[in-house]
Amino acid sequence: MAIMIVEDSVLNMKIVSEVLHDEYPQYQIIQCPNPLLAEKLLQENDIWVMLLDIEMPELNGIDLLEQVRQQYSDKELQIIMLTAMTDADVFQKCFDLGANDYLGKPFKKVELVCRINQAIRSIQGQQQMEELLEGTKKHNKELRQMNIELQMTQSALIHSEKMAAIGQLAAGVAHEINNPIGYVSSNLESLRSYLRKMNTYMDQCKKVQQSLLKSEIESYHALALELEESYQTNKIDFIQEDIPVLMTDTMEGVQRVAKIVQTMRNFTRSSDQEEKKWVSLNNLIKQSMMILENESKYVADVLFKEREEIEIFCNELQIGQVLVNIINNAVQAIRSQENGERGCITICLARSGQEANLLISDDGPGIPKDIISKIFNPFFTTKAVGDGTGLGLSITYDIIVNKHGGRIEAHSQEGRGAIFDIVLPINQQESEETL
Ligand SMILES: Nc1ncnc2c1ncn2[C@@H]1O[C@H](COP(=O)(O)OP(=O)(O)OP(=O)(O)O)[C@@H](O)[C@H]1O
Ligand SMILES: [Mg+2]
Missing domain, CATH: 3.40.50.2300 (Response regulator)
Structure with a gap:
C-alpha cells in the first residue's frame, strides 16, 4: 500500500x-x-x-x-x-x-492526517463491502446449487415412492396371477399330450370308417357314410391341423405372462444383504457382453474401455441384470433404425474416489426429449406389444438406486444416441454404516 x-x-x-x-x-x-x-x-x-x-x-x-x-x-x-x-x-x-x-x-498537519485517514477508511470500507458482496454472491450460488440438489432429491424420492407403491401393487398382482398361471400352464401340457392320443385314436377311426365304406353289409355302409358326412361337416381334418397351432400359441402366451410375473416378483423382492459380495465389475461387464453376443453380433460393435480393475460390494446377479438391460436396450435401439448400418456401443469404467463410474453409450436413434423423463417408469415402453414389457429400466433404477445406493441418469440427443451414466458406491456396506 x-x-x-x-x-x-x-x-x-x-x-x-x-x-x-x-x-x-x-x-x-x-x-x-x-x-x-x-x-x-x-x-x-x-x-x-x-x-x-x-x-x-x-x-x-x-x-x-x-x-x-x-x-x-x-x-x-x-x-x-x-x-x-x-x-x-x-x-x-x-x-x-x-x-x-x-x-x-x-x-495544518492534523488536517492533512485526518483527511488521509478518512480516505484510507473509505477504501477499506469499500473493499470490505466488496468482500461481503462476493461472500453473499458465493452463498447465493451455493444456495441455488443446494436448491437444485434438493429438487433432484425430491424427484428421486417421489420416484422411489411411486416405485414402492407400484412394487406393492405388482407383488399383489404377481402373487394372484402366479397360481392360475401355474395350473393353466400344466393343464396345457396335459391337454397337449391328451390331444396327441386323441389324434391317434381319430386316425384309427378314420381307417375303420374307410373299411366300413367298402363293406357289403348295408347298415355298415350307411354308418360309414354318416361318419364321413359328420367328418366333413365338422371339418375334423381342419380341427386336427389347427389345434396344435392354437396350443403352441397359447403355450407361448402363457409363458410370456409367466415371465412377466416372474420379473415382477424379482422386482419386488427385497434386496438381501447376504447376497452381496465383492465382485469384479470388469468381469461382470465382459460376462454381460458375452450373454448378449448373439443379439449384438450382427447389429453393433460392443467396446469395453477398461482402464483399471474395479471391484465393488454388490449383488452380482442384480448388477449383471442392469448391464444386460442397458446393453440390450442399446442393441434394440440401434437395430430399430433399420438402416443396415452397424452401430457402436461403448462401455467405459473408471474409479472416482469411493465410487465406480460406468458410462454406457450407443450411437442409435437416441431418446426423444418428451419421453426421457418417463423411461425409468415401470411399464413404459415404446416397443411394439410383445417386444418389450417396459420393466427393464425401472428394475435397473430400483437395483442401482434403492438396492445399491447409487445413481443413474440418462442423457440423449435425438438422432445422436443415448448415454446411461451410472455411479455405484465401491463399498455400499461402509457407506450405509456412515449414513
Ligand atoms: N439406448 C436407448 N436408445 C433409445 N431408447 C431407449 C434406450 N434405452 C431405453 N430406451 C427407451 O426406453 C424405453 C424403456 O426401456 P425399458 O428397458 O424400461 O423397457 P423396454 O426395453 O421397452 O422393455 P423390456 O426391457 O421390458 O423388454 C424403451 O422402450 C425405449 O423407448
Ligand atoms: Mg429394455
Missing part, C-alpha cells in the same frame, strides 16, 4: 513527505514531482491515496485528475486535491471530476 504526492514545489514536497513518513510508517510514500509520470507510478505501485497539486507547469492537476479517474474508481484510489487555489469554481470542478477531498494550502 502506498500514498503518492504529486507536487512540483520542492519545498511543499519535502514538508508533506516528512509528515507522511512520520504518520504512516507502514505505507510506502511515493514522491512524484512531475505530473507526467503520475500514471506510470500508479500502474507500478499499489497506491491507495493520491495527494494532487493543481498548478503545475507540465500538466495541470485538474487534467491529471480527469485522466486518472477514467481508469481508477473510488474504491481503488482516493484523490485529495492539495492546492493554494481556493476559487469556488475550481473547488466545484474538482469534485465534479471525481476528487474525494480538497485541502487548501497552507494546511
Whole structure:
C-alpha cells in the first residue's frame, strides 16, 4: 500500500513527505514531482491515496485528475486535491471530476492526517463491502446449487415412492396371477399330450370308417357314410391341423405372462444383504457382453474401455441384470433404425474416489426429449406389444438406486444416441454404516 504526492514545489514536497513518513510508517510514500509520470507510478505501485497539486507547469492537476479517474474508481484510489487555489469554481470542478477531498494550502498537519485517514477508511470500507458482496454472491450460488440438489432429491424420492407403491401393487398382482398361471400352464401340457392320443385314436377311426365304406353289409355302409358326412361337416381334418397351432400359441402366451410375473416378483423382492459380495465389475461387464453376443453380433460393435480393475460390494446377479438391460436396450435401439448400418456401443469404467463410474453409450436413434423423463417408469415402453414389457429400466433404477445406493441418469440427443451414466458406491456396506 502506498500514498503518492504529486507536487512540483520542492519545498511543499519535502514538508508533506516528512509528515507522511512520520504518520504512516507502514505505507510506502511515493514522491512524484512531475505530473507526467503520475500514471506510470500508479500502474507500478499499489497506491491507495493520491495527494494532487493543481498548478503545475507540465500538466495541470485538474487534467491529471480527469485522466486518472477514467481508469481508477473510488474504491481503488482516493484523490485529495492539495492546492493554494481556493476559487469556488475550481473547488466545484474538482469534485465534479471525481476528487474525494480538497485541502487548501497552507494546511495544518492534523488536517492533512485526518483527511488521509478518512480516505484510507473509505477504501477499506469499500473493499470490505466488496468482500461481503462476493461472500453473499458465493452463498447465493451455493444456495441455488443446494436448491437444485434438493429438487433432484425430491424427484428421486417421489420416484422411489411411486416405485414402492407400484412394487406393492405388482407383488399383489404377481402373487394372484402366479397360481392360475401355474395350473393353466400344466393343464396345457396335459391337454397337449391328451390331444396327441386323441389324434391317434381319430386316425384309427378314420381307417375303420374307410373299411366300413367298402363293406357289403348295408347298415355298415350307411354308418360309414354318416361318419364321413359328420367328418366333413365338422371339418375334423381342419380341427386336427389347427389345434396344435392354437396350443403352441397359447403355450407361448402363457409363458410370456409367466415371465412377466416372474420379473415382477424379482422386482419386488427385497434386496438381501447376504447376497452381496465383492465382485469384479470388469468381469461382470465382459460376462454381460458375452450373454448378449448373439443379439449384438450382427447389429453393433460392443467396446469395453477398461482402464483399471474395479471391484465393488454388490449383488452380482442384480448388477449383471442392469448391464444386460442397458446393453440390450442399446442393441434394440440401434437395430430399430433399420438402416443396415452397424452401430457402436461403448462401455467405459473408471474409479472416482469411493465410487465406480460406468458410462454406457450407443450411437442409435437416441431418446426423444418428451419421453426421457418417463423411461425409468415401470411399464413404459415404446416397443411394439410383445417386444418389450417396459420393466427393464425401472428394475435397473430400483437395483442401482434403492438396492445399491447409487445413481443413474440418462442423457440423449435425438438422432445422436443415448448415454446411461451410472455411479455405484465401491463399498455400499461402509457407506450405509456412515449414513
Ligand atoms: N439406448 C436407448 N436408445 C433409445 N431408447 C431407449 C434406450 N434405452 C431405453 N430406451 C427407451 O426406453 C424405453 C424403456 O426401456 P425399458 O428397458 O424400461 O423397457 P423396454 O426395453 O421397452 O422393455 P423390456 O426391457 O421390458 O423388454 C424403451 O422402450 C425405449 O423407448
Ligand atoms: Mg429394455
